[in-house]
Amino acid sequence: MPVLPSDRNNPYPIAGFYFQGLVYAFSKRIDGNMSLVYGDTKDVILNRKNFLRRLNINYQDLVCAKQVHGSNVVYVTKEDKGKGTLSYQTAICDTDALITDQKGIALAVLTADCLPVFLYDPNTLCIGLVHAGSKSTQRKITTKTLHLMQQRFNVNPQNLYVGFGPCIRKCCYEIKKDFAEYFNYGLFLQDERYHLDLAAINKKELLEAGVREENIFDCQICTSCQSKNFFSYRKEGSSCGRMMSVIMLK
Numbered sequence: 001m002p003v004l005p006s007d008r009n010n011p012y013p014i015a016g017f018y019f020q021g022l023v024y025a026f027s028k029r030i031d032g033n034m035s036l037v038y039g040d041t042k043d044v045i046l047n048r049k050n051f052l053r054r055l056n057i058n059y060q061d062l063v064c065a066k067q068v069h070g071s072n073v074v075y076v077t078k079e080d081k082g083k084g085t086l087s088y089q090t091a092i093c094d095t096d097a098l099i100t101d102q103k104g105i106a107l108a109v110l111t112a113d114c115l116p117v118f119l120y121d122p123n124t125l126c127i128g129l130v131h132a133g134s135k136s137t138q139r140k141i142t143t144k145t146l147h148l149m150q151q152r153f154n155v156n157p158q159n160l161y162v163g164f165g166p167c168i169r170k171c172c173y174e175i176k177k178d179f180a181e182y183f184n185y186g187l188f189l190q191d192e193r194y195h196l197d198l199a200a201i202n203k204k205e206l207l208e209a210g211v212r213e214e215n216i217f218d219c220q221i222c223t224s225c226q227s228k229n230f231f232s233y234r235k236e237g238s239s240c241g242r243m244m245s246v247i248m249l250k
Ligand SMILES: [Zn+2]
Pocket: 168, 169, 170, 171, 172, 173, 222, 223, 224, 225, 226
């Protein structure tokens, strides 16, 4: 059984979401900043290499995107290996979700409050990884990712397994009233202010697309409540670093 970084007593960071042949993880603050653009970028390459090495992932197999809070999904192949790994310029443009059915490609997204959504279908052997912030969630990026997996890989949503990584939760995620109007679900009034539940909205989308509730696993970590262990954009502001979520078919 693999032991994941910074979590040696709890080897599977999302309880219940574990499969032979699949490696996935999200980094924590202790692993350092993973962004080549935001936060303190001095040691990012080293941080990435150390994090990936402990997962037995070769950093040259990593694929990163220039995330823009949009809803573009890209099918990644072996030719894309190394994109965005050592330099931001080579990252896949204008993309917030990656999918593949090829082994040995480590899909990555970077987050600090946004929700990383891990997707895995053991039947057709394919994976996806979504950077689901509020704007991308408003644009239904998780549904779009699942649709592309259905088109490309013939995924049956009933067979799909989903893991939710750490993100800012409804306890801490206050949004402005004019933005709240875009959502008809996952909104809560707390002290007369609107709070958004990113995980609940993405879960509802997946259920509506045919994913089984018992196949959706959520680590339930709030990055803002637990900012000691996780980067939180809302708590720290624009200078904060980013965590890396990564998923790969072995
Ligand atoms: Zn919280």
